[in-house]
Amino acid sequence: MNLLQRIGYYTERMLLRTGQYAAMFGKVVRRMASPPWYPRLILQQAEEVGVQSLPVVLLTALFTGMVLALQSYIVFHRFAAESMIGAVVSLSMVRELGPVLVALMVAGRVGSSFAAELGTMRVSEQIDALWTLSTDPLRYLVMPRLIAATLMLPLLVIVADFLGVMGGYAISVGMLDQNPAVYIEKSTQFMELDDMYSGIIKAVFFGLLISVIGCTEGFHCRGGAEGVGRATTSAVVIACMSILVSDYFLTAWMFG
Amino acid sequence: MSRPRISIRNLSKRFGDHVVLQDLNLDIMPGESMVVIGQSGIGKSVLIKCILGLLKPDAGEIFVDGEDWLKFSEDEQLVHMHRIGMLFQGSALFDSLPVWKNVAFALLQRGADEREARARAGEVLAWVGMPGVEEKMPVELSGGMMKRVGFARAICHKPDIIFFDEPTTGIDPIMADVINRLIRRLHREFKTTLLSITHDLTSAAKIGDTIAMLYQGRIHRQITPEQLHSDQDPVLRQFVEGHAEGPIQLQEGGEMSSKEDAQI
Numbered sequence: 001m002n003l004l005q006r007i008g009y010y011t012e013r014m015l016l017r018t019g020q021y022a023a024m025f026g027k028v029v030r031r032m033a034s035p036p037w038y039p040r041l042i043l044q045q046a047e048e049v050g051v052q053s054l055p056v057v058l059l060t061a062l063f064t065g066m067v068l069a070l071q072s073y074i075v076f077h078r079f080a081a082e083s084m085i086g087a088v089v090s091l092s093m094v095r096e097l098g099p100v101l102v103a104l105m106v107a108g109r110v111g112s113s114f115a116a117e118l119g120t121m122r123v124s125e126q127i128d129a130l131w132t133l134s135t136d137p138l139r140y141l142v143m144p145r146l147i148a149a150t151l152m153l154p155l156l157v158i159v160a161d162f163l164g165v166m167g168g169y170a171i172s173v174g175m176l177d178q179n180p181a182v183y184i185e186k187s188t189q190f191m192e193l194d195d196m197y198s199g200i201i202k203a204v205f206f207g208l209l210i211s212v213i214g215c216t217e218g219f220h221c222r223g224g225a226e227g228v229g230r231a232t233t234s235a236v237v238i239a240c241m242s243i244l245v246s247d248y249f250l251t252a253w254m255f256g
Numbered sequence: 257m258s259r260p261r262i263s264i265r266n267l268s269k270r271f272g273d274h275v276v277l278q279d280l281n282l283d284i285m286p287g288e289s290m291v292v293i294g295q296s297g298i299g300k301s302v303l304i305k306c307i308l309g310l311l312k313p314d315a316g317e318i319f320v321d322g323e324d325w326l327k328f329s330e331d332e333q334l335v336h337m338h339r340i341g342m343l344f345q346g347s348a349l350f351d352s353l354p355v356w357k358n359v360a361f362a363l364l365q366r367g368a369d370e371r372e373a374r375a376r377a378g379e380v381l382a383w384v385g386m387p388g389v390e391e392k393m394p395v396e397l398s399g400g401m402m403k404r405v406g407f408a409r410a411i412c413h414k415p416d417i418i419f420f421d422e423p424t425t426g427i428d429p430i431m432a433d434v435i436n437r438l439i440r441r442l443h444r445e446f447k448t449t450l451l452s453i454t455h456d457l458t459s460a461a462k463i464g465d466t467i468a469m470l471y472q473g474r475i476h477r478q479i480t481p482e483q484l485h486s487d488q489d490p491v492l493r494q495f496v497e498g499h500a501e502g503p504i505q506l507q508e509g510g511e512m513s514s515k516e517d518a519q520i
């Protein structure tokens with residue numbers, strides 16, 4: 001293939017995929033209007049996405065808060081602005097790092113397992129079997145995962161934000177001898193409601209992104225075990241790239 | 257003459273430029289056991305999936321008791337699945353559910369009482385010769401046991417049309433005969449209409465009232481099991497006798513290729 005053909009080929013593939021994701025999202029939303037909603041499956045997935053992701057998310061957030069405190073101390077020390085460490089840590093966590101890092105971790109943990117589970121069910125004809133047993137596979141498999149991921153991601157992000165600020169506190173107070181009261185004061189003083197909202201909105205969007213991509217990759221999977229592996233890889237890579245790209249546009253949009 | 261239970265008219269299905277079914281016609285009478293035979297990859301599973309609504313045909317009509325099945329919305333199709341049972345080639349049991357929930361799945365989805373559904377699952381499992389496995393998980397079963405659990409799941413909600421996709425492929429000859437007998441018995445006891453697809457001629461002869469050969473996208477020939485070894489049609493002869501040489505050309509590259517989706 002020459003360069004032009006290559007560009008055309010990849011553009012076409014990217015648009016086709018985006019179309020599949022949009023179609024999946026539309027089909028599931030349309031189904032939400034009427035029962036059955038399978039509340040037990042939603043709970044099961046919520047536990048899978050939310051509770052099971054906690055250790056990974058907590059650890060990530062804690063160390064991110066810690067390194068943020070350390071880095072800002074190194075810089076702020078040069079012009080005696082160490083009192084602002086708390087503000088830097090909390091604002092960066094809430095606005096940016098909380099949602100993005102949680103989303104990336106969940107994409108790796110949950111997006112991949114959505115793709116692998118649904119992909120395995122597709123290639124072993126379990127999805128077809130659901131249909132022949134009068135059960136709509138999109139309702140039974142995809143809808144609960146979409147709802148659970150979209151609801152759980154904001155909760156995870158709130159927990160992560162809190163832990164990040166705590167990590168920053170531990171470093172600046174425990175290691176860098178900063179005043180604890182000042183850290184707490186500065187970390188809340190500059191925080192506005194909009195900062196919170198923007199973080200939560202991002203989290204909701206990322207949850208949707210991860211689950212739609214993971215489920216679609218699995219649902220349309222073909223070609224045996226190899227196909228399942230491919231679907232899983234695609235789900236993680238595409239979700240991570242989409243998170244980072246859309247994060248910029250969401251920030252720009254909410255800033256403007 | 258009564259009306260066919262299933263009537264397929266000019267059914268066509270292609271994937272890209274790979275034509276799989278082309279103007280296929282087939283009638284199955286109420287209570288008949290029809291077996292479609294043909295080479296691997298010829299489109300037998302595609303045929304069943306079109307009838308079930310799992311694949312959308314490009315053209316043609318499918319009537320069940322005179323009703324046009326392709327006109328139904330998705331929700332209506334799901335309701336019509338109540339009268340359908342299907343045994344998949346690899347059994348397709350749900351790995352996350354114990355055997356009894358697999359078997360009673362359709363009943364439970366329809367809101368049946370758990371205790372009744374469970375009792376019914378036990379009854380059907382005993383009927384297929386597998387009593388007492390209700391609590392096992394599918395991974396604990398052998399291939400032949402999975403087939404029978406899949407069989408139980410296909411008949412648990414008392415459908416009046418049942419499809420079998422390669423019911424004897426991939427299991428040992430003795431277990432295959434167990435499955436063949438179950439299919440015969442089902443047919444005899446409940447007068448269910450059956451459509452089986454297979455490339456196993458022994459099985460076809462045992463379970464079918466009629467054997468239809470799928471070739472080049474159409475039903476090439478229909479015979480009775482007795483005619484299987486005497487019919488003089490060259491295509492059928494080649495398939496029955498198993499010669500590489502003859503009118504049937506081996507398709508190369510007809511298999512689906514997913515390589516083009518390889519990268520992300």
Ligand SMILES: Nc1ncnc2c1ncn2[C@@H]1O[C@H](COP(=O)(O)OP(=O)(O)O)[C@@H](O)[C@H]1O
Nearest residue numbers: 271276295296297298299300301302510511512
């Ligand atoms: N979803 C699909 N997408 C593309 N090609 C398919 C699909 N399903 C089946 N095919 C192709 O259709 C042909 C018939 O397949 P199938 O009906 O499974 O054969 P068999 O007669 O062995 O059951 C095969 O060549 C297969 O590659």
Ligand SMILES: [Mg+2]
Nearest residue numbers: 300301345422
């Ligand atoms: Mg097949």
